[in-house]
Amino acid sequence: MLRDRIRFKxxxxxxxxxxxxxxxxxxxxxxxxxxFTRAGExxxxxxxxxxxxxxxxxxxTLMTGASLGNDLDKTxxxxxxxxxxxxxxxxxGLRKAINAGEVMFIDQHLSETVEQLRTQQLKPVDIxxxxxxxxxxxxxxxxxxxxxxxxxxxxxxxxxxxxLNLSQPVSLEGLHDIYIPSxxxxxxxxxxxxxxxxxxxxxxxxxxxxxxxxxxxxxxDSSASxxxxxxxTRAIAGHLTEFLVNEVKQGRxxxxxxxxQAGIGTIANAVLHGFIDTPFHDLKMYSEVLQDSTFExxxxxxxxxxxxxxxxxxxxxxxxxLPRLAEYKHHLMLRPQEISNHPEVIRRLGLICINTALExxxxxxxxxxxxxxxxxxxxxxxxxxxxxxxxxSIFVTKSTAKNGAISSVVPMVSHxxxxxHDTDILVTEVGLADLRGLAPRxxxxxxxxxxxxxxxRDALQDYYDRAVKxxxxxxxxxxxxxxxxxNLRDKGTMRPA
Amino acid sequence: MLRDRIRFKxxxxxxxxxxxxxxxxxxxxxxxxxxFTRAGExxxxxxxxxxxxxxxxxxxTLMTGASLGNDLDKTxxxxxxxxxxxxxxxxxGLRKAINAGEVMFIDQHLSETVEQLRTQQLKPVDIxxxxxxxxxxxxxxxxxxxxxxxxxxxxxxxxxxxxLNLSQPVSLEGLHDIYIPSxxxxxxxxxxxxxxxxxxxxxxxxxxxxxxxxxxxxxxDSSASxxxxxxxTRAIAGHLTEFLVNEVKQGRxxxxxxxxQAGIGTIANAVLHGFIDTPFHDLKMYSEVLQDSTFExxxxxxxxxxxxxxxxxxxxxxxxxLPRLAEYKHHLMLRPQEISNHPEVIRRLGLICINTALExxxxxxxxxxxxxxxxxxxxxxxxxxxxxxxxxSIFVTKSTAKNGAISSVVPMVSHxxxxxHDTDILVTEVGLADLRGLAPRxxxxxxxxxxxxxxxRDALQDYYDRAVKxxxxxxxxxxxxxxxxxNLRDKGTMRPA
Numbered sequence: 001m002l003r004d005r006i007r008f009k010x011x012x013x014x015x016x017x018x019x020x021x022x023x024x025x026x027x028x029x030x031x032x033x034x035x036f037t038r039a040g041e042x043x044x045x046x047x048x049x050x051x052x053x054x055x056x057x058x059x060x061t062l063m064t065g066a067s068l069g070n071d072l073d074k075t076x077x078x079x080x081x082x083x084x085x086x087x088x089x090x091x092x093g094l095r096k097a098i099n100a101g102e103v104m105f106i107d108q109h110l111s112e113t114v115e116q117l118r119t120q121q122l123k124p125v126d127i128x129x130x131x132x133x134x135x136x137x138x139x140x141x142x143x144x145x146x147x148x149x150x151x152x153x154x155x156x157x158x159x160x161x162x163x164l165n166l167s168q169p170v171s172l173e174g175l176h177d178i179y180i181p182s183x184x185x186x187x188x189x190x191x192x193x194x195x196x197x198x199x200x201x202x203x204x205x206x207x208x209x210x211x212x213x214x215x216x217x218x219x220x221d222s223s224a225s226x227x228x229x230x231x232x233t234r235a236i237a238g239h240l241t242e243f244l245v246n247e248v249k250q251g252r253x254x255x256x257x258x259x260x261q262a263g264i265g266t267i268a269n270a271v272l273h274g275f276i277d278t279p280f281h282d283l284k285m286y287s288e289v290l291q292d293s294t295f296e297x298x299x300x301x302x303x304x305x306x307x308x309x310x311x312x313x314x315x316x317x318x319x320x321x322l323p324r325l326a327e328y329k330h331h332l333m334l335r336p337q338e339i340s341n342h343p344e345v346i347r348r349l350g351l352i353c354i355n356t357a358l359e360x361x362x363x364x365x366x367x368x369x370x371x372x373x374x375x376x377x378x379x380x381x382x383x384x385x386x387x388x389x390x391x392x393s394i395f396v397t398k399s400t401a402k403n404g405a406i407s408s409v410v411p412m413v414s415h416x417x418x419x420x421h422d423t424d425i426l427v428t429e430v431g432l433a434d435l436r437g438l439a440p441r442x443x444x445x446x447x448x449x450x451x452x453x454x455x456x457r458d459a460l461q462d463y464y465d466r467a468v469k470x471x472x473x474x475x476x477x478x479x480x481x482x483x484x485x486x487n488l489r490d491k492g493t494m495r496p497a
Numbered sequence: 498m499l500r501d502r503i504r505f506k507x508x509x510x511x512x513x514x515x516x517x518x519x520x521x522x523x524x525x526x527x528x529x530x531x532x533f534t535r536a537g538e539x540x541x542x543x544x545x546x547x548x549x550x551x552x553x554x555x556x557x558t559l560m561t562g563a564s565l566g567n568d569l570d571k572t573x574x575x576x577x578x579x580x581x582x583x584x585x586x587x588x589x590g591l592r593k594a595i596n597a598g599e600v601m602f603i604d605q606h607l608s609e610t611v612e613q614l615r616t617q618q619l620k621p622v623d624i625x626x627x628x629x630x631x632x633x634x635x636x637x638x639x640x641x642x643x644x645x646x647x648x649x650x651x652x653x654x655x656x657x658x659x660x661l662n663l664s665q666p667v668s669l670e671g672l673h674d675i676y677i678p679s680x681x682x683x684x685x686x687x688x689x690x691x692x693x694x695x696x697x698x699x700x701x702x703x704x705x706x707x708x709x710x711x712x713x714x715x716x717x718d719s720s721a722s723x724x725x726x727x728x729x730t731r732a733i734a735g736h737l738t739e740f741l742v743n744e745v746k747q748g749r750x751x752x753x754x755x756x757x758q759a760g761i762g763t764i765a766n767a768v769l770h771g772f773i774d775t776p777f778h779d780l781k782m783y784s785e786v787l788q789d790s791t792f793e794x795x796x797x798x799x800x801x802x803x804x805x806x807x808x809x810x811x812x813x814x815x816x817x818x819l820p821r822l823a824e825y826k827h828h829l830m831l832r833p834q835e836i837s838n839h840p841e842v843i844r845r846l847g848l849i850c851i852n853t854a855l856e857x858x859x860x861x862x863x864x865x866x867x868x869x870x871x872x873x874x875x876x877x878x879x880x881x882x883x884x885x886x887x888x889x890s891i892f893v894t895k896s897t898a899k900n901g902a903i904s905s906v907v908p909m910v911s912h913x914x915x916x917x918h919d920t921d922i923l924v925t926e927v928g929l930a931d932l933r934g935l936a937p938r939x940x941x942x943x944x945x946x947x948x949x950x951x952x953x954r955d956a957l958q959d960y961y962d963r964a965v966k967x968x969x970x971x972x973x974x975x976x977x978x979x980x981x982x983x984n985l986r987d988k989g990t991m992r993p994a
Contacts, residue, residue: 105936185846186690344845474867
């Protein structure tokens with residue numbers, strides 16, 4: 001079986017234990033690991049590294065595609081291995097270390113990390129650790145459930161460690177499309193012109209002599225921790241569907257819509273799930289994470305093709321999909337995140353992008369990342385790549401959080417990830433604000449009327465009315481702009497007295 | 498002479514006065530006019546329209562490429578013609594009306610306006626008014642000193658009015674490259690692969706029967722109002738040059754650098770001017786506005802090619818360049834702003850982008866537009882298109898304004914146009930902050946150490962130190978974040994007591 005998976009035979013000599021492989025990683029190194037939204041991360045080597053660090057401390061810069069599963073970010077942070085972390089994470093333990101200033105987190109647009117590596121504007125990757133389902137006859141690496149930044153890490157690093165995961169189905173082979181843009185200033189157009197364009201290789205092409213170690217693992221990907229749809233997420237999906245149906249009636253879209261992107265998480269997943277009961281058909285996705293809803297839409301016959309950079313499913317959906325992967329294969333493609341999130345391709349394809357806001361303000365600026373303006377949740381991820389270049393940029397959130405103590409619609413966001421220029425449509429369970437072609441004062445009227453929880457609406461209107469008296473293109477009462485956040489901190493609620 | 502300029506002869510019948518042409522513009526219409534950074538705007542028809550409005554009031558939505566010269570925005574605003582304005586302006590009179598809430602200003606990334614028009618996400622252009630240097634044998638329109646959005650306006654509008662400007666040199670013909678991306682979802686890659694790639698036509702191709710009127714004008718473009726270099730701008734240029742020379746020494750760039758983009762205005766122009774006395778050579782520009790410095794660099798032999806969407810020069814430089822345009826022609830190309838500012842092309846070419854900040858904060862977020870967080874100056878313009886997709890995104894500003902009463906480096910920017918993800922290098926006359934690969938806390942240290950005026954440094958450090966005690970990935974004292982702006986409003990200075 002191992003010989004079927006390591007088809008470039010000289011590499012059979014490189015089989016070692018996770019501990020032996022981890023020994024290649026030295027203090028101070030930059031390590032590029034596979035893994036994107038808890039899918040396809042290297043599992044055994046980082047665990048061995050954390051174990052070793054308990055007796056022999058070391059610190060590394062850890063770069064990945066996006067978030068890791070199997071509590072790896074927690075384990076590495078707790079073992080004080082992670083000194084610097086790039087470009088995304090979503091682990092509560094690591095988050096704590098980041099907010100305490102113990103780990104330096106470089107939060108990046110997910111399409112940009114390897115661009116900066118390639119131009120040496122980030123320190124080089126010393127070693128890459130890549131989960132694979134197989135090594136081809138030519139020594140190429142076949143990734144597993146994500147591509148992320150794995151291809152560029154392997155190409156740019158001096159040394160590569162492969163984790164051959166025997167629990168990942170061999171039917172994954174053929175799913176990947178590895179295309180790396182040529183170097184500037186002589187770069188050619190990226191030839192992706194539809195979500196299903198195949199433009200690269202089904203493996204990561206590297207000289208096999210760069211592979212210094214191969215570790216066998218059987219650990220599964222972690223399952224997604226998304227919640228099932230509830231009344232609020234159903235209401236959000238309903239508002240958005242109604243809006244899109246009207247766009248079709250107005251002749252601005254067809255029932256195939258435009259290719260869809262949806263951010264990771266419960267709300268975006270629920271919105272896509274809601275598309276099952278709509279008149280839309282022959283839908284396509286060009287997204288980063290393919291979640292449960294992608295497969296539900298394929299099963300329902302609504303979705304004909306989905307391109308992403310990873311597959312991240314609930315435990316139940318994994319059990320259903322993995323054995324039948326060969327059947328899904330002609331509907332799916334996994335690409336490097338540089339390509340799934342590339343401004344060039346996003347703008348060309350004309351995506352309808354659905355991402356989640358932590359909070360937004362009366363002018364439509366969005367905070368996706370910082371609680372109270374200061375404490376990092378996960379990171380900006382791909383939301384900036386998509387929102388900026390979208391055909392239509394949609395942000396969704398519930399209008400309140402913490403049993404109503406927090407309004408997701410505030411006078412001014414405490415941190416800006418997406419400016420009003422990049423937000424076309426905002427949706428809460430209360431309703432939908434269509435901001436296209438509106439000036440800030442008009443945006444405020446539409447947002448306050450349509451998106452705000454009843455308990456906060458009058459207070460928000462009052463803030464706006466007083467702001468307008470001071471004038472300006474984007475009126476504010478600057479000294480009160482964060483008073484709701486101060487209320488929350490001091491009184492436990494944003495709610496007006 | 499007129500017959501040389503109107504080469505599709507049936508159109509000679511369409512010659513009318515500006516008043517007659519303006520009569521096609523009715524109350525409530527959306528009018529798309531040529532003009533980008535005070536260059537190549539239609540001049541006679543909007544003046545006639547303002548004149549008519551004094552006796553017969555009407556209101557329009559005015560769309561352009563960018564800002565207009567010849568006080569047109571002022572005149573139209575004062576005549577209460579402009580109800581809505583898209584996507585950029587820089588006129589003090591119009592600005593006043595915008596900040597008073599009398600004119601609704603939709604401030605957009607300059608690459609996006611025609612994309613939204615094409616997909617009917619903005620109300621359609623009823624009539625286009627385009628300044629031209631000639632009409633070709635086939636009825637195509639040859640623009641003058643800017644392309645801006647003129648091509649798409651003319652293609653999308655029902656009716657087109659041409660202003661044939663006899664004062665614009667006929668040698669402009671052949672300078673333009675009109676390429677319009679195909680409609681989605683079947684769009685092909687934009688074939689621009691170098692700044693000098695010629696991919697389109699030298700005129701705007703429209704059915705000549707759409708031209709309902711031709712007006713002859715002789716008004717000149719307004720000259721640019723940039724200030725000459727001073728000690729501070731020379732210091733900024735010096736810091737940036739030193740930094741870039743070091744990038745070359747480190748092997749991250751060659752002496753040709755990467756294609757350059759520079760925002761409009763005194764500081765960016767002075768920085769480019771400063772490149773004359775550097776070891777860089779064989780430079781190219783892929784920018785939106787070609788200013789005095791572009792021609793100085795061509796004259797000095799440093800710059801071999803410049804692509805832009807407009808030519809905006811000082812009075813002196815106009816006198817020098819316009820008669821010799823034929824000589825400069827093989828160094829120049831003017832494109833639609835959708836192409837000059839297109840994310841696809843910017844990212845592909847790998848631009849070094851130099852734009853001006855109004856203020857930036859200790860984490861590198863940039864405010865380019867809003868004084869005191871509320872009052873619009875000009876608009877975001879192309880800075881977002883460029884900064885987001887740059888090889889290297891540089892923002893420049895003087896460290897203080899109003900004789901030191903305002904610090905351009907503040908605890909938190911009062912309005913965010915560019916987030917920390919999109920700012921690599923910040924430069925003031927004090928020094929340069931290289932933020933690449935740094936986490937927010939590290940960015941703060943570098944910015945406070947290098948960019949801040951002495952009078953504000955301790956106060957900024959004190960703010961940061963107190964913020965860090967509260968923890969967080971991006972520490973802030975939220976209730977004090979805008980205290981410097983409040984000081985300025987209440988006491989006339991941000992300076993600590």
